[in-house]
Amino acid sequence: MRRVVVFMALLVAVAMMAAVQPAAAAGIPGDGNIDNQLTEQELASSILTHLAGGGTLTRAEIRDAAHVYAYWNGEPRSIVDTAGRNVTIYRPVKKIVILSSDSARAIQILGAEDKVVGITETIKNFPFYFPTISQRQVVGTWKEVDWEAVARLEPDMLIAPPTGTVNVNLAADKLKGFNITVVGFYLYVTANYDQVFEEFDELAYLVEKEEEAAQFIAWHDGYLAQVEEFVADREKPDVFLTYTAGAIGKTSDISSYGPGSIFYQLCVKAGGRPITENETSNPKVSAEWVVAKNPDMMIMICGNVFGWWDTTSEPADLLQQLLAGKSWGTLNATKNNTIYAVPWSVTNGFEHTYGIVLLAKLLHPDLPIEPGKVSQEFLEDFLRVDYPEGEKKVLAYSGSTVLMT
């Protein structure tokens, strides 16, 4: 009896060890001389050995080798990620863990959602946006990740932000020894506007979706060019930018956006002139300062929604809270009824293409582009989710003006 118990204990111990173990060894499978160049001879030799029932490579590894030979010229794929780390993959990426909704959006645009095996809580909360990805196993939140759960999923790759509470260096440290390629991408607009597209290109290269990336970038560039051309010679309205928690209930230390921040950059591209142009990237100002600057327009990003509100009640309530206690009755923005609430998501990752068009439409109402159409294209053509038909959507709200589809 005791023997049986000991045996069972050993069995359980072995099973537990096997449950979290490093994935396949690094290097191109079949690259006999480990020179990172899989030759036809090496591939053929691996295949023949495998067909004869010998060798150490599994059928899946032989398939990986064939893929690397046929599509990668027999070489690994390398990039330098946004954290400045050299990232090299030696076989096709089949399983990915992502830690942000920005990564989810990028992966979905690339059509690589079937590769995702692990996600964070935020992604799970948006099944409409991420119908496939949101169903994957949750491994944590944006600030706390269960690294053992990640390892158990045996992903080939994990995408983490280069900086922040959970960052790429932390991930690489926690996953050391598990042969998981960790790559640092923000996949949202940063102070360097072009960076998000460089990251997108590099991600596409790693997951072999270059064509999909090119299609999206062409679509984005097309709208950006139209907006930039339209606003180029037009007078740029003065705009005050803020967000809910940064402005509601405050008459001093009101948060705004300065040069380098996402919202500021999008506003400039959309043909506006933020009144914080001489401030820091996260300036704090008083209600009086705003009165002195007398902006033509005010835009508050708010709401826990992606894309639009179904009714005007939430943005109306938020605008009311924004204006409460502030003596902004003399502002041009107040007189013009151009104090807008827009969904926060217009600045999110690759949704910002739509964000630029929406902001441009608010700043220059004669812009001949319908933001709703851009939103619909983004959802249907790139996220491949159904745009709810027949329902009016509140894209932006200013009390007297409701921009709807």
Place this chain on the structure above:
Amino acid sequence: MNRVSAAPARGGSGERRREPVRSLLLLILLAAALLTLPVLVADAAEVTGVSRHAPAGPAPNAEFEVTLILTGNEPVVVGLIETIPEGFSFVSTTCEHYQLSGRQVAFAVIDELAITYRVQAPASGEGTFTGSWVDLLSVHEGKIADTIVMVGGGGAGAIGEGSGAVPTPAVPAVTKVSRTIPTLDPFEDVAMLFEDMDITLLALTADARVSEVKIEVERVAKPGAVPAPSGTVYAYLTIEVTHEELANLEGRIECKVPRSWLTTHTIDESTVALCRYEPTVGWIQLATAKTSEDTEFSYYEARTTGFSLFAITGMKAAPSAATPTPVATPTPSGATSTPSPSHSAAPSPTAAIPGFEAVVMTFSLLITCFGIMKRLKGGAK
């Protein structure tokens, strides 16, 4: 060697140049291309089958050639195992990578769609060549249909010119397929590809937006009440297209005819035509053009304004004194002969239809997933 070139390794520090005007042009070109080109399913690099060609009756003690033809697109990385029958011996191969172990020969076929190997026949007897293959760039794998050879003549693959026997027309691996197009926009050309069928492509265009377009293509026997069209019939097919809204649909049909059928029935390949049966009119021959050919098939294209019963027909070629029918000459014992290969028997019913199972499985999985998601959605309400 025909390898797909990969993009060079790149660094992430270089500044990406934004060129809006060029990008706008690119966008316009992209949109124009999408509007003008038919929507085609991209041909994935994959091998969907392997066939063996060998002489049915090699001469005693003679060397003969066995050819393995891979059906698919490059790039190709395939592993093959051939088992040579008892008494026959492997001599050589054109394949660069192979390994001989007893009567088994393993081949690593890289970027080639055909390989040959030479075998020496025994003094007498018969044997069966068997084999299997695995495509290492897709999930396809399967068995190669057995080939029986009988030393000195006869054998299952021996049917050919002058033998007096008429081979049964080859039945494609797939004889019935259903497809659905969720929506078909006006004047948008939507094409679907068919593998292992007589029809290789069907492109549809509608003059108004239609949804839930259901397409069913089936190889059928000639219905009893329908007269035969003129000429020799290769196959009868029904193509049914149904949809929700009122609209006129037109189609472009691409089909293929085995070259062996053309030869056996002495069909002039330029006369091959697709005919459509209209109950009130009879058979209408559609304008049909030959588009290409390969070692196995000739490919044709025709346009139709309606969908019903179709027939692929051909007319006999006029007899020509200049092209005598080749007669097999017995090879002296011990001499080396290279008889023209004849196709091995059609795959046995138990052999896997590469790709088809995967399609069925994927479809079943999709339906299951859809059901589960629907249930989950329902439960969340």
